[in-house]
Amino acid sequence: MIVEMSRGASREQVDHVVERAHSFGFEVQLNLGTDKTVVAILGSDTGKASTDVFEVLPGVVSVTRIMKPYKLASREFNPRSSKIKVSGVEIGGQRIVVMAGPCAVESEQQLMNTAMAVKKLGGLVVRGGAFKPRSSPFAFQGLEMEGLKILAKVKSDLGIPVITEVVDIQNIELVARHVDILQVGARNMQNFALLKELGKLKHPILLKRGLSATVTEWLTAADYLLAEGNKRVILCERGIRTFEDSTRFALDITSIGVVKRFSHLPIIVDPSHAAGHSAYVPSIAKAAIAAGADGILVEVHPNPEEALVDGLQSLAIPAFERLMAELRPIAEAVGRYV
């Protein structure tokens, strides 16, 4: 951290900053200029003190952090890209991982039909929400326990891994018993109590980006999972809130490059929640793969017209088939395969 003192700062004020830094165990380098003093605060763990700790002291003008606030998620900490294996599927490797299925599990027949088509067309993981975090408490909240049982049946009957969202601490164990990957939804990205508990699991966790979270906040949230010992963290860009209202959210395609540059964690993209309309899903899914994403999480429904949740943004099976065919040459063009 670089602490800039005001022009007239007294020697006592500078010493006070130095004492405060020492109290945290940090090293200090003083640059006593003719009219301005700069204090460099050094140490591998300066992240444990917020910039406020120094900014609040008399005589301080500004405090700038040089190191990123996240640590375990950073490429500095782990230079090699992480690959996460789950039931025979590798996320972050050469192969593009397509996770697909309905927004919500609605019935055994609905999930089974979708899962069979997803598997046949080259999807590697089946998605389906059993607990749905809905904006309104009066909207369909998911089949809950029954939904989990259906997911477990699809997993064992078809031999394909399944992913579902966990919305609260009470249900972690229950969800973990039924599925392969646990998803943390955008609205829970900074539910730190939930993240800490999930960090104690062995299951991979898919951490969605919060709707108005910066990439730095997202990677710092990932540190909560990693710090508890769970190394199997997958990031998922799902669009952020901007002034644009012709789509549900705005897919931040740039975040793929930013994450790849600063983090070792794999990143997949959810084009469905970003777009909010099936018309835009294929183009942004392809853009995501071209931009270096490790996979996609896409909503597919056997009959979008009758979907209980997110029918407008769900691909019908023929549209999913076309998308899979279109993804292949794009993956190859960037040295991957589907």
Ligand code: PEP
């Ligand atoms: C979902 O994938 O089912 C979902 C609710 O997405 P998000 O958390 O990104 O809104």
Ligand code: MN
């Ligand atoms: Mn949805």
